[in-house]
Amino acid sequence: MAENEKVNRRHWLLLAGGGWVGGCLPFSGGGVRSWDRGTLDEAEKILSATGCRGWGAWEEGTLKKAWRTHEQGPVMSITKTLAMLGGVKAAEQGWLSLDERVAETLTEWQGVEGKQEIRIQMLLQMTAGLDEGVAALYRAHPQDKGSVAMALPLREAPGEGFRYGPACWELLGEVLKRKCAARGTTVERFLQSAVMRPIGLTGGDWKKDGSGQIYLSTGAELTVTGLGRLGRTLVELLNGRDAAGLSASHFRAWTRPSSANSMFGGGLWRNRGSREIEVEDQLDQPQSAAFWNGACLSRHQPGSLVALIGSSGQRVWIWPEEGRVLARLGYSPQWKDRPLLAVV
Numbered sequence: 001m002a003e004n005e006k007v008n009r010r011h012w013l014l015l016a017g018g019g020w021v022g023g024c025l026p027f028s029g030g031g032v033r034s035w036d037r038g039t040l041d042e043a044e045k046i047l048s049a050t051g052c053r054g055w056g057a058w059e060e061g062t063l064k065k066a067w068r069t070h071e072q073g074p075v076m077s078i079t080k081t082l083a084m085l086g087g088v089k090a091a092e093q094g095w096l097s098l099d100e101r102v103a104e105t106l107t108e109w110q111g112v113e114g115k116q117e118i119r120i121q122m123l124l125q126m127t128a129g130l131d132e133g134v135a136a137l138y139r140a141h142p143q144d145k146g147s148v149a150m151a152l153p154l155r156e157a158p159g160e161g162f163r164y165g166p167a168c169w170e171l172l173g174e175v176l177k178r179k180c181a182a183r184g185t186t187v188e189r190f191l192q193s194a195v196m197r198p199i200g201l202t203g204g205d206w207k208k209d210g211s212g213q214i215y216l217s218t219g220a221e222l223t224v225t226g227l228g229r230l231g232r233t234l235v236e237l238l239n240g241r242d243a244a245g246l247s248a249s250h251f252r253a254w255t256r257p258s259s260a261n262s263m264f265g266g267g268l269w270r271n272r273g274s275r276e277i278e279v280e281d282q283l284d285q286p287q288s289a290a291f292w293n294g295a296c297l298s299r300h301q302p303g304s305l306v307a308l309i310g311s312s313g314q315r316v317w318i319w320p321e322e323g324r325v326l327a328r329l330g331y332s333p334q335w336k337d338r339p340l341l342a343v344v
Contacts, residue, residue, distance in 0.1 A: 040065040046340045051332035054224040060323040069224040076310030080267035083216035088250045089194035105175045114154045123168040125258040129158040132165025143210035146174030162261035164283040166217035173216040198244040201226045231316045231325030238320035261292035271297040271305040298341035
């Protein structure tokens, strides 16, 4: 990625989002005790310290403590999770497979060395090897983001490395666009019927390109309540139970991490290695497989912890075994996860 893209990734994500400026070892016991009043009072101090618009904590489906859950705003890269769930439904319906080559749908890639080898699974794992596409897909405000994503150059062989950026998700969007058109619908209508309505999500503006196609890498808007509903749906799926009309077995396949990054798959970040990192601080340039595979979200939390991470502090943390969800909406460029995860 070019140096100016590295410096400005969060800035362009904010523009794209609507203008808002096993387990981690050792586990020291957080995340399994009950969320009592004192614990959530401590969490509230951290959650609301800077730029918070609203937050909520749910346990076994019950709202335990919250502030301004009606607030709505861009959820940035949490949008990726909605796109993944759309893929889960398409796989259930039999018209999209993780193993299929992207070039089967994007026929312009047939015969193109390297690109013709990219599979849908690589898009979900962000291991397609393409340029991340931050400047081309965000800063340039393209008329047709799908065509721009298809034209991005390969930076390494498909499947070899993890590169964080919009490229893979907008390619998935182009695949879905063409497949939905063949079925007489659009990506937006499909996601509304297959994902949003079954979960109970209502959104505001959704970032679109010049032709009216919604972005899948960023750009959805949800309320804090909506983030909680999304998190509680994922609790069920992570526990192997179908939820909101979505298959748990397909979900497991669509969120499988890669050998290039055992923390990430399908928009979900997992608590895997033993070295704590702040994920947002590590995304502006490619890191090695050794880096990602040794990293974790928090040494204070169990390996089952999952996080949805949106730029500048948009978050959903999920403890599937305990049935807990903690969601935050706001704008905090200096947000850090580790202080909060040491408390809850």
